[in-house]
Amino acid sequence: MPQKVRIALDAMGGDVGASVVVPGAAISLSRHPDSEFLLVGDRAQIEPELAKHPALKAVSKVIHTDVAVKNDEKPSQALRRTRRASSMWLAIDAVKHGEADVAVSAGNSGALMAMGSLNLRTLPGVDRPALAAVWPTLRGDSVVLDLGATIGGDARHLATLAVMGSAMASVLFNLERPTVGLLNIGSEEMKGHGEIREAAEMLRAMNSTQFNYIGFVEGDAIGKGLADVIVSEGFSGNIALKAAEGTARQMFTLLREAMSSSWLARIGYLLARGAFQKLRDKLDPNKSNGGLLLGLKGVVVKSHGGTNAEGFAYAVDVGYEMAHFDLLTKINQMLNRDGSALVQAQTAQEAVS
Amino acid sequence: MPQKVRIALDAMGGDVGASVVVPGAAISLSRHPDSEFLLVGDRAQIEPELAKHPALKAVSKVIHTDVAVKNDEKPSQALRRTRRASSMWLAIDAVKHGEADVAVSAGNSGALMAMGSLNLRTLPGVDRPALAAVWPTLRGDSVVLDLGATIGGDARHLATLAVMGSAMASVLFNLERPTVGLLNIGSEEMKGHGEIREAAEMLRAMNSTQFNYIGFVEGDAIGKGLADVIVSEGFSGNIALKAAEGTARQMFTLLREAMSSSWLARIGYLLARGAFQKLRDKLDPNKSNGGLLLGLKGVVVKSHGGTNAEGFAYAVDVGYEMAHFDLLTKINQMLNRDGSALVQAQTAQEAVS
Numbered sequence: 001m002p003q004k005v006r007i008a009l010d011a012m013g014g015d016v017g018a019s020v021v022v023p024g025a026a027i028s029l030s031r032h033p034d035s036e037f038l039l040v041g042d043r044a045q046i047e048p049e050l051a052k053h054p055a056l057k058a059v060s061k062v063i064h065t066d067v068a069v070k071n072d073e074k075p076s077q078a079l080r081r082t083r084r085a086s087s088m089w090l091a092i093d094a095v096k097h098g099e100a101d102v103a104v105s106a107g108n109s110g111a112l113m114a115m116g117s118l119n120l121r122t123l124p125g126v127d128r129p130a131l132a133a134v135w136p137t138l139r140g141d142s143v144v145l146d147l148g149a150t151i152g153g154d155a156r157h158l159a160t161l162a163v164m165g166s167a168m169a170s171v172l173f174n175l176e177r178p179t180v181g182l183l184n185i186g187s188e189e190m191k192g193h194g195e196i197r198e199a200a201e202m203l204r205a206m207n208s209t210q211f212n213y214i215g216f217v218e219g220d221a222i223g224k225g226l227a228d229v230i231v232s233e234g235f236s237g238n239i240a241l242k243a244a245e246g247t248a249r250q251m252f253t254l255l256r257e258a259m260s261s262s263w264l265a266r267i268g269y270l271l272a273r274g275a276f277q278k279l280r281d282k283l284d285p286n287k288s289n290g291g292l293l294l295g296l297k298g299v300v301v302k303s304h305g306g307t308n309a310e311g312f313a314y315a316v317d318v319g320y321e322m323a324h325f326d327l328l329t330k331i332n333q334m335l336n337r338d339g340s341a342l343v344q345a346q347t348a349q350e351a352v353s
Numbered sequence: 354m355p356q357k358v359r360i361a362l363d364a365m366g367g368d369v370g371a372s373v374v375v376p377g378a379a380i381s382l383s384r385h386p387d388s389e390f391l392l393v394g395d396r397a398q399i400e401p402e403l404a405k406h407p408a409l410k411a412v413s414k415v416i417h418t419d420v421a422v423k424n425d426e427k428p429s430q431a432l433r434r435t436r437r438a439s440s441m442w443l444a445i446d447a448v449k450h451g452e453a454d455v456a457v458s459a460g461n462s463g464a465l466m467a468m469g470s471l472n473l474r475t476l477p478g479v480d481r482p483a484l485a486a487v488w489p490t491l492r493g494d495s496v497v498l499d500l501g502a503t504i505g506g507d508a509r510h511l512a513t514l515a516v517m518g519s520a521m522a523s524v525l526f527n528l529e530r531p532t533v534g535l536l537n538i539g540s541e542e543m544k545g546h547g548e549i550r551e552a553a554e555m556l557r558a559m560n561s562t563q564f565n566y567i568g569f570v571e572g573d574a575i576g577k578g579l580a581d582v583i584v585s586e587g588f589s590g591n592i593a594l595k596a597a598e599g600t601a602r603q604m605f606t607l608l609r610e611a612m613s614s615s616w617l618a619r620i621g622y623l624l625a626r627g628a629f630q631k632l633r634d635k636l637d638p639n640k641s642n643g644g645l646l647l648g649l650k651g652v653v654v655k656s657h658g659g660t661n662a663e664g665f666a667y668a669v670d671v672g673y674e675m676a677h678f679d680l681l682t683k684i685n686q687m688l689n690r691d692g693s694a695l696v697q698a699q700t701a702q703e704a705v706s
Contacts, residue, residue, distance in 0.1 A: 247604075
C-alpha cells in the first residue's frame with residue numbers, strides 16, 4: 001500500500017482561521033482519502049470545528065499554539081515576534097522535520113515566504129525562492145512564476161525559475177516536455193532588460209530534454225495559453241497577476257450590471273444562467289487558489305487569505321498533488337541535470353567579467 | 354473665431370494604411386468639424402479614398418511620399434532606411450515645423466517612438482518619452498503610463514511621469530487635481546524597487562497643488578479605478594496592459610462559448626443582446642485606441658496597427674482633444690512648477706551621493 005500524504009495546516013492563517021481551514025481540509029480529504037493532517041493552532045478554536053467533521057478528526061492530530069502571525073504584520077516583525085512559536089512557523093517546521101510532506105497556509109504572504117526561506121532553506125543551486133501558481137488560460141492551465149516572492153534577479157535566477165516551473169508543470173499536467181516562455185515586452189529580440197535576453201540565451205543553450213524553450217512572450221500570451229510555463233521575475237509577475245485579476249473582476253462586475261440593466265436582460269440572464277455558471281467556474285479564483293513556494297527544501301502552499309472553505313480545499317489539493325507526485329524530487333532531478341548547465345553558464349560568465 | 358486644429362496623419366501606417374486612415378479621419382471630422390488634415394503618404398492610395406469623402410477632401414492636403422515604415426522593421430533599421438522620407442517621419446516633421454498641431458500614426462510603435470524622440474526632442478526636464486493611454490475602469494477612465502516607451506528609469510523619471518500623466522488627466526477629464534498612484538507590488542512601504550520608494554518620497558515632498566499623490570497601488574487598482582493616473586516604468590506598465598488585454602479577450606471568448614453552449618443560453622443571449630452590447634462598448638478596445646507619446650516637444654498619437662476606421666477615428670479624436678486643449682502648454686506649465694521641485698530634489702540627492 002502506498003504511503004499516506006501528510007499535510008500540515010496553519011489553522012490560524014487567513015482572514016478567519018480554523019473556521020475555514022478545518023472544513024476546507026474536510027472537503028479535500030473527501031477527494032483524497034489517503035491524506036493525513038497536522039492542524040497547527042489554537043486547540044480551543046480547532047476542536048469545535050473538528051467535531052463537526054468526524055472523518056477528518058479520525059486522520060488529524062492537533063499541535064497546539066495560540067501564537068498567530070497577523071495579516072498586516074511586516075515579515076521582519078512576524079519573524080521576530082513569532083519565530084519558533086506561531087502556527088505558521090510550526091506548520092513549516094513539521095515539513096522540515098519530516099513530520100509532514102507539505103505545509104499549507106492562508107496567512108500573511110510575506111511572513112510565509114520569509115519563514116519558509118529561513119526554516120527550510122533553498123535547494124542547492126537556487127538563490128532565492130519563487131511563488132508559482134496555476135493560471136487558467138484559453139488552452140487549459142499554465143504555470144506562472146514568480147508572482148512576487150523575489151524582486152529582480154539575474155539571468156541565472158530566471159533560468160532556474162524556468163527549470164522549477166517546468167518541473168511543476170510536468171508533475172501537475174503530466175507533460176513530458178512542457179513549453180516555456182519568458183515574459184517580455186514585444187517579441188523582437190532587441191527589447192527587454194539585459195538579464196532577460198541573457199536568460200533566453202542560457203535557456204536556448206541548455207537545449208533541455210525536459211522542457212522546450214519557445215522564446216519571449218508578451219503579457220497577453222498568458223491568457224492565450226501560448227506556453228505551459230511563463231517565467232518572469234517577481235515584480236512584473238505580480239503586476240501581471242494583479243492586473244489580470246483586476247480585469248476579470250471588472251468584467252464580472254460590468255457583466256452583472258449589464259444583466260440587470262433591463263427586464264429583457266434579466267430574463268435572458270435567467271435562461272442563460274447555466275452558461276454563466278460555467279464561465280464563472282472556469283474563472284473561479286477559488287479553483288486556482290494555491291500558490292506554491294518553489295526552490296525550498298520542502299513544499300509550502302500559499303492560499304489566498306480571504307478564501308472560503310471551498311477555496312482553501314483547492315489549496316490543500318495543490319499541496320496533496322505536489323506531495324503525492326513528489327515535486328521536490330522532480331525539481332531536484334531537473335536542477336541536477338539542467339542546473340549543472342546553469343552553474344557552468346554562470347562560471348563561464350564570471351570568468352569573462 | 355478659434356483656430357482650426359491641424360492634424361497630420363501617417364496615411365501609410367497600420368496593417369492596411371490609407372483605406373483605414375482616410376475613412377477614420379472622415380469619421381473624426383464629423384465629430385470635430387474644426388479639424389484640418391495633412392495626409393502624408395502615397396497619393397495613388399490616398400486620393401481614391403479621399404474621393405469617397407468630399408467633406409474630408411475639402412479640408413485636407415496630401416503630402417506625397419511612397420516610402421513607408423514596415424510593421425516588422427526594427428526601429429534602428431526604420432530610422433536608417435526611411436528618415437526624412439517616410440510618411441511617419443514626414444507626419445512628425447509637420448508637427449516640428451508648425452504645419453500641424455498633432456501627428457497620428459498606426460504604424461510600427463518602436464519606430465514611431467524613435468522618430469518622435471529624434472525629430473521632436475524631449476521637453477526641458479524630461480529625459481525620455483513615455484507612452485500614455487486611457488484605461489477604462491469601474492469608476493470611469495484613468496490615464497496609465499508608461500506603457501512601454503522606456504524601460505526602467507530612476508525616481509526622477511517616475512516623478513516626471515506623474516507630472517505629465519496628471520497634465521494629461523486634467524486636460525482630458527477636466528480635473529482640478531487628479532489623484533496619482535505609483536504601481537507597486539503590495540501597498541506596504543517596504544516593498545518594491547528602491548527607485549519606486551524614492552519616487553514616492555519625491556512626490557510626497559512636492560505636495561503639488563496640481564495633483565494629489567495617493568501612494569502605492571497594486572495591479573488590480575487599475576481596473577478598480579483607484580487613481581486618475583497610474584504611474585509605472587515602461588516594462589511593468591506594458592506587462593500590466595497586455596495581461597489585462599489578454600484577460601479581457603479571454604473572458605469575451607469564454608463568454609461567447611458559454612452563450613452558444615445550449616439552446617437556452619442562446620435564447621438568453623438573444624434577449625440580453627442589448628446588455629451584452631453595452632458591456633462590449635464599455636470595454637471596446639477601439640474606443641480606448643490612441644496612446645499618447647508624452648514628453649516630446651510636440652504631440653504624437655499612436656493608434657493600434659490592427660484597428661479599423663472606427664478605431665482609428667478614436668485615435669484621431671485623442672489627437673484632436675490634446676491639440677484643442679493644448680496639452681503641451683499644460684505639461685510645460687506643470688513641469689515648470691513641479692518640475693523645478695524635481696530638479697531640486699535631484700540636485701539635493703546628487704549632492705549627498
